[in-house]
Amino acid sequence: MKTFYIIVVLAVLAWKGYYAWGRGIRTYRNDRQQHDSLREYLLANGATARQSVWPFWRHALQRAFLPMLSQWRLWLILLLLGLLIWWID
């Protein structure tokens, strides 16, 4: 039962992570295509190459992981359920 539960939780986490990563990459790619003028603006005003793409990374990370974090109640319930199963077993 414990092993099954762990496999299920890991599978859900892997799927969520994969989905979030894909969403982040799509956001980064779209932002770079549509708002590359921001990168040029930052670069032309003295930012380094890394600093000039940071807003795009930040936005991509936010779009990728904030929806997951907003579902923290669900993860808390899963965790409590896991602990309960562990205790009963």
Next chain:
Amino acid sequence: MMLELHNVTIGQQIKGLSVTIGDGQIVGIQGQGKTTLLRAIVGLIGIDEGHISIDGELLTPQSAPYFRRFMAYVPQQLSLPDGYTKVGDGRWATMTADERYLWLLTKAIGSGKQMLIADAPAQPLGMETQQEVDRLLGEAAGRGVTIVTVNDRITQNQIQL
């Protein structure tokens, strides 16, 4: 800062342009290829022939990041991803084109850099904004900032492309 363009050729639009812009000088650009020329001066694009130098040092892809620390750039247009609030103080989405341009110009001048490269927005500015832009540019030039801008109201020093 002294900006020198020597025999600069970029694509089909700019051919063999040579000009020297001294400290505190304000120069306007007119004609085809304005934005291209300004982007080349800040090192965002390369040039096909000739060279650009700043204070006697050659502008190259390697040296451009160094020179950009002394330059402020106002682009022709700027679009921001959702949630980016560092430009426009969080009001970018609700600002008019004139307000956006004035914000960028004010920020560029306020940065205290020694050279200002200011493009003009794609849409013509309103009369009041034009006057404000000219006032800001005049003040900056008075403080010794070298200015290259797209502005047909500058009558004395015009580069016709």
